[in-house]
Amino acid sequence: MATDHESEPTTNDAQLITTDVQATGTGRNGEPTEPVVTARDLDVHYGAEQALNDVDIDIPEHRVTAIIGPSGCGKSTFLRCVNRMNDQIDSCRIDGELSFHGKNVYDEDVDPVALRRKIGMVFQKPNPFPKSIYDNVAYGLRVQGMAGDVDLDAAVERALRGAALWDEVNDQLDSSGLDLSGGQQQRLCIARAIAPDPEVILMDEPTSALDPVAASKIEDLIDDLADEYTVIIVTHNMQQAARISDKTAVFLTGGNLVEFDETPTIFENPADDRVEDYITGKFG
Amino acid sequence: MSTETDDTLFTDVDLVWEHRKNRIFLAIIFAASLFGVVALALLLLDVASDFYVGLTEYNISLVDFFTRDGSRREELSGFRGAIVASIMLMIVTAILSFFVGVGSAIYLEEYAPDNHITRLIEANLANLAGVPSIVYGLLALAAFVNGIGMGPILLAGAIALGLLVMPIIIVSSQEALRAVPDGVRNGSYATGATEWQTIRRVVLPAAMPGIMTGTILGLARAIGETAPLIMVGALFVNRMPYGPLDRFSAMPTQIYNWAAEPSQHFIHLAAVGIVVLLAFVFAMNAAAIYVRNKYETEV
Numbered sequence: 001m002a003t004d005h006e007s008e009p010t011t012n013d014a015q016l017i018t019t020d021v022q023a024t025g026t027g028r029n030g031e032p033t034e035p036v037v038t039a040r041d042l043d044v045h046y047g048a049e050q051a052l053n054d055v056d057i058d059i060p061e062h063r064v065t066a067i068i069g070p071s072g073c074g075k076s077t078f079l080r081c082v083n084r085m086n087d088q089i090d091s092c093r094i095d096g097e098l099s100f101h102g103k104n105v106y107d108e109d110v111d112p113v114a115l116r117r118k119i120g121m122v123f124q125k126p127n128p129f130p131k132s133i134y135d136n137v138a139y140g141l142r143v144q145g146m147a148g149d150v151d152l153d154a155a156v157e158r159a160l161r162g163a164a165l166w167d168e169v170n171d172q173l174d175s176s177g178l179d180l181s182g183g184q185q186q187r188l189c190i191a192r193a194i195a196p197d198p199e200v201i202l203m204d205e206p207t208s209a210l211d212p213v214a215a216s217k218i219e220d221l222i223d224d225l226a227d228e229y230t231v232i233i234v235t236h237n238m239q240q241a242a243r244i245s246d247k248t249a250v251f252l253t254g255g256n257l258v259e260f261d262e263t264p265t266i267f268e269n270p271a272d273d274r275v276e277d278y279i280t281g282k283f284g
Numbered sequence: 285m286s287t288e289t290d291d292t293l294f295t296d297v298d299l300v301w302e303h304r305k306n307r308i309f310l311a312i313i314f315a316a317s318l319f320g321v322v323a324l325a326l327l328l329l330d331v332a333s334d335f336y337v338g339l340t341e342y343n344i345s346l347v348d349f350f351t352r353d354g355s356r357r358e359e360l361s362g363f364r365g366a367i368v369a370s371i372m373l374m375i376v377t378a379i380l381s382f383f384v385g386v387g388s389a390i391y392l393e394e395y396a397p398d399n400h401i402t403r404l405i406e407a408n409l410a411n412l413a414g415v416p417s418i419v420y421g422l423l424a425l426a427a428f429v430n431g432i433g434m435g436p437i438l439l440a441g442a443i444a445l446g447l448l449v450m451p452i453i454i455v456s457s458q459e460a461l462r463a464v465p466d467g468v469r470n471g472s473y474a475t476g477a478t479e480w481q482t483i484r485r486v487v488l489p490a491a492m493p494g495i496m497t498g499t500i501l502g503l504a505r506a507i508g509e510t511a512p513l514i515m516v517g518a519l520f521v522n523r524m525p526y527g528p529l530d531r532f533s534a535m536p537t538q539i540y541n542w543a544a545e546p547s548q549h550f551i552h553l554a555a556v557g558i559v560v561l562l563a564f565v566f567a568m569n570a571a572a573i574y575v576r577n578k579y580e581t582e583v
Binding site: 088125139142144189 | 398465467472474477478
């Protein structure tokens, strides 16, 4: 198995080294950081079909981790494992361990609702609620019972500023979120995700439904978000991963995590030939 | 190569007969689509002429018609009791059927696993929607009027009508819930909402216009139902009900009653009653269309 370090020790020296880097990763300011999300031997099946195969990964705090790979490689599946959105799919079966701060989120005593209050998510297609802009952003605070404890107006403004949307919508907070353009809707969804102040933000190809200008605004935003949040972003756009991420994980067909390293290393000097082929466009 | 127009280019293609068939078929289906409209127009014309004759030749006063209850004496008969009974019936029917119907739809669309029991319930609902209305009357008669000794009261009629419109409300509510995009549900779950929070705060508000439209259309059907009310004994009652536990005769049963009388005066009273009943039905349908148009751009 390609991702299994022990089975091919001779060819995977580079990976062994990167594993050390993962365990004691460094944040943007050079301080060592603990991994926030870790996977060990993670297998996911949809019915008889295997979507993830024996994935091991340590995702560091306060950095942007990009997950890239061809269609059907399981990158979105991995993302949806982190906040247990795969629970919505009846045929989905998960084995192995996926931990958030060391706690396996698939343990019996973990409530997925509680987990999702600490891990926000932004989807591929902008999905604002058919409510006002204000109510969209305040939604998380309201359902999480925080509306009475915080200054809701201030929290909404802070989230909209955090999503770089405040200047465009501050005079129309009562109008419907559906009246915004696609790019604005996606930033509204980011504001909705960050309003309850989660620790991790998952993004599932957040710019693939947007035009290039709107996409570049979101990319700038993601870079800022990493100051406060751990960002895990799935993208099929390799240039995007190279531009915005600190670390990159490459999944290839069959749900295998082939390589995970600092982004420059992945793009300039990948250890695995298949990753090099994928990056240079020979395959995938 | 020739620059002259070739007149014989398409002469080998003969489409005259095909185009004629096209026109003939168009005429047939247009006539078919007009049939319903013409039939309704003829019915309305007939009712309107009876209404006019009633007001002029039989001197039916509209003021008396709306302020008097039914009576054995034709010149003293009015429609007030029946109108009040019908409005009360609609309110009680709506209360009985709305919550149960919407609740069933929410369960079936949002919670129910895809298994035999769910499929059995859905198949039964489809069948219930096709059950003749008199059967609901029989059910209410056997179970409530006689079974638990309720007697022929308005509440028993409302139960019969509530059972009648419930499948309509369930099916239209299911369609409204299904029309709410899954992305919105996922957005809510991913924000840390529970299933009930998602349904109450996002899904139901988005589906409510569709649910309301279905409910109003269901009630518009119920207000004209005669057979189930006859079964529960809403006939030959002339006084106005003061609550759901009173005996009653609603608009359609009062019309039925009058139309069966030998006197022409009573028959024209029935015609005036039909105009009032149709006005109620059209107003409810208009309300349904208004609700649908007002909110349909929201999602």
